[in-house]
Amino acid sequence: MNVMDRYFGTRIVATLFKAVFAFIFLYVLIDLITARQRVIDKYEVPWDVVLRYYTSNVPTFIFEFQAMSLALLVATLFVLGKAAQDSEITALLAGGVSLGRIARVPVFIALMLSLGIFVYENTVGIENSKMGNRIHQEYFRRALDDTNQGPSWTQLGAANWSCHILHFNHTALTGTDVFIHAFDAQGMQEIRAERIYWEPATKQWILEDGRWATIRRNPDRKDARRITQEPAPFSETPDMLFALKQPPSTKTVGALYRDLKNAEAMGVPTTRARVAFHTKFSRPALCFIIVWLAIPFALRVRGGGLFLSFGLSIALGLAYVTLYAIAIGLGNIGLLPPVVAAWLANVVFLGMGVLFFHKMRT
8 A cells, every 4th residue: 555545545534434423413313303302202211221222223324224335425525526626636647547546445445344334234233233123112113012914824833734814913922813724645634713822931822712623535524623722733933933024134144044944934925035135235335336436426526526526426326226225125026036126226336337437538
């Protein structure tokens, strides 16, 4: 690393930290005033809890909501844009320094940030996200009754039972209107129950008020007995059955992949979770993408001025975020394959950035 590298690298990193700090301040201020203050006052939430909430959620804001990428965009624009305005870039080019050599430091910083974000989100970020979700559930969530349409599972237990629950409360782990069935060589077993709930003491699902029928292939043979209260014929725990209900930010890549495989084996829809799995790789890459967009426009200030370059780059960044959101939305509803949904914006804008970079006149 020579003098030029240290010069640009130090200025970019210093500006990056200032921009990140400014974004954090705005995020906390706006979120506190618009979303938390009323709840804090109404329920007298302790301020140490509020502090822990923001301490655990600020990293999520920086990395998951792309504040770091936007800060890198701003830092690259200002540092290289100012250097172009002051003719420093012209002097370097005239002295035989290539454009690629000038861009090496910002690209290296962007690459290190992308790798760092990926490592963080799969280590320390997991615990931070869990803490933030736990505090949100306990103090800030307004609707505690989450009774909704019940789940359906297949291939449960040794007999490959299928279970369908019409209504289920994920907080209480209890459901109503239960239908369970399995097929074997002799026919079908069918269970209908009014209620099912998880008993943590015995680690079992318990059925109440129902009927267990065995229907043989011979239509004249049918055995049925009444259920008052007894264990369900499968042993999968709530952690296994509802693994995909937990936010992807609370899981490592490996854990999310295992949950996806288990959910697929039980017949649980996994489209949204598959998109989230691929975004665990594509989202950290945005820092690397954004720098390729920033460099060409930052260096164009010689022809249009700093504000024009800044405005064009911000517009390009917003276009990226828009395309990213559209692609993820299409992936979540199954109109795009998950890997395409997660990486489409990255591929398109990386191609644009590299193309603009190579077309720049030096």
